[in-house]
Amino acid sequence: MSTTPDLAHLREWIGREEVADDLLGTSLAARFHAALDLPGEAPQTGDVAPRLIHFCLCQPAVPTTALGADGHPRTGGFLPPVPLPRRMWAASSLQFHGDLRVGDAVRRVSRIADVTVKQGRSGTLCFVTVEHALSAGGAVLIEERQSLVYRDAETAAGSPAAVAAAAEAGETVLTRHVTAPLLFRYSALTFNAHRIHYDLPYAMQEEAYPALVVHGPLQATLLLHLAAQCRAGRPPDRFAFRSASPLFANAPVELHAGGLQGNQMDLWTARPQGPAAMRAEASWL
Helix, strand or coil: CCCCCCHHHHHHHCCCEEEEEEECCHHHHHHHHHHCCCCCCCCCCCCECCCCHHHHCCCCCCCHHHECCCCCECCCCCCCCCCCCEEEEEEEEEEECCCCECCCEEEEEEEEEEEEEEEECCEEEEEEEEEEEEEECCEEEEEEEEEEEEECHHHCCCCCCCCCCCCCCCCEEEEEEECHHHHHHHHHHCCCCCHHHCCHHHHHHCCCCCCCECCHHHHHHHHHHHHHHHCCCCCCCEEEEEECCCCECCEEEEEEECCCECCEEEEEEECCCCCEEEEEEEECC
């Protein structure tokens, strides 16, 4: 049965803040480097850390008993108590003012910026916008505006949808085989217990996916590093991404980069002959 969110009540969460501290240690840097098969040696203390490693930092240490059936922490604390059961990371836009370094003590200040409810083709959708500011040494190095989407269980993955056209080919295309161990490792790095990424029976029987689902932030990380590779190792100063359709594990994944247009580059993921799963935009100042 569909549950209509009480928008007035949920909007009372706007302005709430949460502060978390973490240490970007050598062990995290080494595990991130190994999980993603990044080139070269893992960074050591004082070295610049890979971009988007901050998704692994300052994650709430919620007790296992406080997780919902899907593995997400139950809402109603920092995040508003949206009554819709399916939660996904819909999009983010990031601005980098500098780089985190291995050994940094990192502080993340998070704030609920907006809550909206919309009616989409798949039913009721509730969007929660969270702003994050990550700092080290007293300076804000990363600003992020993140959009979470909540939806009904019966209108999630298994709902009929229009067949999307196959994604176009980029100027640069890399093919990567995304495996279940990679998904497991990334879930561990980000302390993310969402079961669609590692629990195949749950993903198929409860959320109607055909296979394990590739994390949105993992796709974003792969695309950002492709953008840097296309610019001789120079990472973008701004990066935005949004999920368009699910992408599944144990199958080839294509990473596409369009040509540089001025200071901007479009990027996207897709399975071979499949629709775009994530679209991203990188830009350099």
